[in-house]
Amino acid sequence: MKDKKQEVKELLEYQLGDIEVGIKFHQRYNQPFDPLGDSFTEMLHACMYDTLCMGSGGSGWDTYDKGESKFSNRLQSRNCNSCKTWDGRVNKNGKKIWNYKKVMFFLSKCPVCGSEDLGKYSKDSRFGIASKSHLEYIDEMKGYRLTLLEPETFDSECRVFHLRSWFIETKDKYLTEYATRQFNSPKSNGINFMPLGQDFYRSSPCLHLDATISKDGVEINYLNTENKEPEIGDEKFYKLSVEEIMNKKSFGKERGELSR
Numbered sequence: 549m550k551d552k553k554q555e556v557k558e559l560l561e562y563q564l565g566d567i568e569v570g571i572k573f574h575q576r577y578n579q580p581f582d583p584l585g586d587s588f589t590e591m592l593h594a595c596m597y598d599t600l601c602m603g604s605g606g607s608g609w610d611t612y613d614k615g616e617s618k619f620s621n622r623l624q625s626r627n628c629n630s631c632k633t634w635d636g637r638v639n640k641n642g643k644k645i646w647n648y649k650k651v652m653f654f655l656s657k658c659p660v661c662g663s664e665d666l667g668k669y670s671k672d673s674r675f676g677i678a679s680k681s682h683l684e685y686i687d688e689m690k691g692y693r694l695t696l697l698e699p700e701t702f703d704s705e706c707r708v709f710h711l712r713s714w715f716i717e718t719k720d721k722y723l724t725e726y727a728t729r730q731f732n733s734p735k736s737n738g739i740n741f742m743p744l745g746q747d748f749y750r751s752s753p754c755l756h757l758d759a760t761i762s763k764d765g766v767e768i769n770y771l772n773t774e775n776k777e778p779e780i781g782d783e784k785f786y787k788l789s790v791e792e793i794m795n796k797k798s799f800g801k802e803r804g805e806l807s808r
């Protein structure tokens with residue numbers, strides 16, 4: 549595994565480049581810092597799993613070994629509480645829905661109005677898993693390679709990041725049940741799959757990569773693409789049966805319903 553660790557480290561360091569310079573430019577123009585992204589993580593997985601990308605983005609499998617790569621970045625923007633506007637919409641409880649100006653992760657002040665009154669950092673990132681393709685390709689697709697980039701601390705001064713990648717096999721019982729229910733619901737095809745949440749842990753994610761990213765480069769803490777031991781989350785995630793969890797889900801009925 550020693551050479552593979554080096555290969556993964558070199559690929560990540562090439563992609564990340566000088567993160568201090570990268571952050572500086574993104575701060576200057578208030579652009580979210582997303583140095584890895586979907587397309588790169590497919591390449592990262594090709595490296596980790598000794599396979600190749602398909603050579604065409606967006607069609608067919610992500611890699612020749614029929615893996616599906618998903619990426620989520622928690623270096624998300626905050627809202628500026630001082631500059632918000634109302635476009636006339638209210639939610640179903642009659643409360644106004646405000647549009648906030650977004651302030652990128654590494655700024656401590658709003659670049660538009662200068663206010664330091666910023667909202668909380670959102671941890672609301674999702675892995676985009678489609679229930680239709682899950683069920684359609686269940687016999688062919690090997691599984692999901694879920695990669696998460698997180699700051700060490702949710703703080704604009706943070707310059708140390710954590711990158712992890714897990715594998716969930718397509719035929720995982722929990723995820724397949726979720727996909728089936730989602731697909732049969734009248735609502736969207738997309739599964740609301742939050743990293744490190746209940747659905748994530750109940751789907752038996754096996755850790756394959758753990759790395760620390762800092763201005764000094766990338767440290768590979770763990771790399772084992774053969775690991776079949778699922779990670780265990782907080783005990784609160786295991787109190788209900790699969791059936792009970794599914795029955796509690798709204799399958800998108802409550803989210804995003806707006807009225808004018």
Ligand SMILES: [Zn+2]
Pocket residue numbers: 628629630631649658659660661662663
């Ligand atoms: Zn502002």
